[in-house]
Amino acid sequence: MSKVMIVTDSTADIPGELAEKLEIQVVPLKVHFGEEAYEDGVDLSPEEFYKKLNSESVMPSTSQPTPNQFEEVYQKLHKEHAPDIISIHLSSKLSGTFQSAYIAQQTLGESVSLEVIDSKRASYAIGVIVVEAAQMAQQGNPKEEIMARINKMLEDTNVFFMVDTLEYLQKNGRIGKASALVGSLLKIKPILSLNAEGEVYPFEKVRGNKKAVQRILAEFTKLYNAKPLHVGISHSEAEKEAREFMDTMREQFDIRQEVITNIGPVIGAHVGPGTLSIAVTPVER
Structure with missing residues (x-):
């Protein structure tokens, strides 16, 4: 068949x-x-x-x-x-x-x-x-x-990610419009995303991980309030942070499917260790 x-x-x-x-x-x-x-x-x-x-x-x-x-x-x-x-x-x-x-x-x-x-x-x-x-x-x-x-x-699918350093994106030529952030990250946590063309861009700069998490959650609330969701969190040597973020997402959203996964070697070569990426799409079932 x-x-x-x-x-x-x-x-x-x-x-x-x-x-x-x-x-x-x-x-x-x-x-x-x-x-x-x-x-x-x-x-x-x-x-x-x-x-x-x-x-x-x-x-x-x-x-x-x-x-x-x-x-x-x-x-x-x-x-x-x-x-x-x-x-x-x-x-x-x-x-x-x-x-x-x-x-x-x-x-x-x-x-x-x-x-x-x-x-x-x-x-x-x-x-x-x-x-x-x-x-x-x-x-x-x-x-x-x-x-x-x-x-x-x-x-409808959106993704935000946080990196410990822009070094890997910069040296591998994938930094896109986030290049403006290079050299300005002292105590700043950049929230990055991908634009409509699929290019990396800086969504927002905040101070510290906690504020970055809060900002991402606020954006997801604006985008997906009350919608059933498929949530995927990928990480590079940041499993604890990934699980904590998923726990918080579970408390605030109607999650129908969830996945926590490792960022593999190829993407890892471009973002480096300590990266956390959160992807969300609404589900229809």
Whole structure:
């Protein structure tokens, strides 16, 4: 029986067991330490990555999958399931991953029913969209209905994140419009987000973690008051803070689905340790 299959990349930071349960196909990016290359989440776990990050003198870099890698995944899914395929990826402002997937789509032409989507987001802000789409696919919803839901989530999903340092974003060239903050962070906690184009920008500057948390909660209240929510918190070596933030969210909002996950090696290479990212999308069920 034909069904819809959902593809994403490793920067969605979806926990492995959840991706397996929902039959989400995850295409890995790579992280490089000098001459050494590792597939994100395949041969380098988040724990191993941050340990290596702390011990290595070289700043890691990252690279996207090739169009051929995507083409192989799409052809395999088409052959084994004869499905419609929806492929959702990291913001094109942060990586060439979407472009690789798009080139693969153009190469395959009409031989495969395939939609390739620029999420304009990163980490589990992609994940909330991918997971909702995969749940609909498992429930037997047709591609058209899943695409309509994805397009709505692309409008309604918001993410805010806090970093301990802008060093990684700056050195890896992903700092975007937050560059104005460099050199001005003494006792200041920047709240960052992604704009409509999928580029990092400074949402607000506050003094200290506590005020940053309060400001994010106030913004979510304004955006989602009384709505049922899917909340995903991703972190890099900040599990305690992630769990505390989720506890607070649970007290204040109607959370129908929640995920706490590690920020993987590729996103971690750009934000560094101590990062906390909170993604929210309204749910319809």
